[in-house]
Amino acid sequence: MSQDDSPLVELQCEAHTYPDGTVGMHDVDFSVYPNEVVALVGGNGAGKSTLLEHLNATLVPDVGELVVDDTPITEDNKSYARKEVGFVFQDADTQLVAPTVLDDVMFGLQNYGVPSDEAKERAREALATVDASHLEDRIPHYLSGGEKRLVGLAGVLVLEPSVVVLDEPLAGLDPERSQLVADRIEQVHQEGISVVLSTHDLDFAATVADRVCVMADGNVIGNGTPREVFYDDALLAEANLHAPSTVRIARDTGLGEKAQPVTESELVRHLTAAVEDVNSNQVSSVDTTQTNQ
Template structure:
């Protein structure tokens, strides 16, 4: 987990209250560092979306401060925050505004005054990055949910942000589309961008995140590496979360507690190590695999 240097995004939000009096978040300190994936998890109403929308000044704290790459964000420079911190909304239709996919991905560049030919070239490059070049002539609102997420991601990447924020990127997708979107998110990170995402899918969080932050009642109750957070029963209990299946299987099988697998791949590797070293096999299982 890389947390070297100064944070790219540094949010200090003492409170954010909606117009109806609902408190969205309070006492939140949240940073995003270079070259990391942060997964935000918690139950419905825990404040995940509200926190994420503060990271690019879509929402602003009632009390507090947002710094993006060390620059304090005010009403006068929100555009800087939104360029450096790209946001892909859970409801992709809210950010699909143009008659074709290519026009939609070009939209932000044209708003920044980029000439049409350059904007078109950069938009095509962004679509190719997320394996969506074949969609460029399609009407955005007729796309599948997964395709809309990829186009929304391309529309963010074309602005060359430092951080990409995704609110529930796998929500409502079937397993095939979920895997496609997850693969593209991993690819974006491998190309050097930091990623922040919220998710209810703890298996996904365990496999993709360098750092997991758990939200409870509008606050960040705890953060850490997946092997720390997903073995913290007290923290997960406060958020009404169950650990990923690999954690549950490892515990039920009595596997080496110090190994702390969090993904299926971790679990397979641990079992393979146990098969080659009988001393690591749990006491309840003999070397033949029988109890």
């Protein structure tokens, strides 16, 4: 992402209040830029899902504006926002409605008037993109949680959005299926689609995100690179968050002040280098002793 790029999505929300009077979000200014992965982190009730649902006009601000690809979104063109900003819900069952997986992925295209043969071909391509071609004849209701997430993602990708939004994509998944979904998210990003996701898994956020936005009490209280955010103790404390395990280990081993690794691979690299440095110093010390003798 270049700071000179124009945002794909711009949301200004002075307030969003739910019908029961709960304030879901306030004073939020949030943008999504080309070719980036943005992770929203924060505690339960921080406003993450509320913000995400504003990005494709599932929810609209009481006061504010959503602009998608330089187009202000109104009641008359919400469908444009929903095509450009694809949304994969945490509860995948809410968007799996057809009798088979292939029918489900075709559904959005058919709503836009795409002929059946073309819709079927594009749906199969989308399923192949997320390595889910083998599921096309399955009944969505009987899929595993991870499989449902992949099918939901395919149903979004088939519309060729510029941004994909995922609400807690790893929630309820075991480690193997979490890794599968995480890999598909990275694959989508590598194909040039921006990704916005919410997560309680800060290790996952540190690994996948280019930018991390911290939410608390319905507002974005800080954002930056994973390194900037996850080594900011005051910011994490304000949001009642604990640093990712990599950051905690780095600090316990003395790497936190200088190297500041945020991913497991970075931590391993720095620890390996530190061990090699210690071993090298020990060898040099032995050689010096033997020379003096």
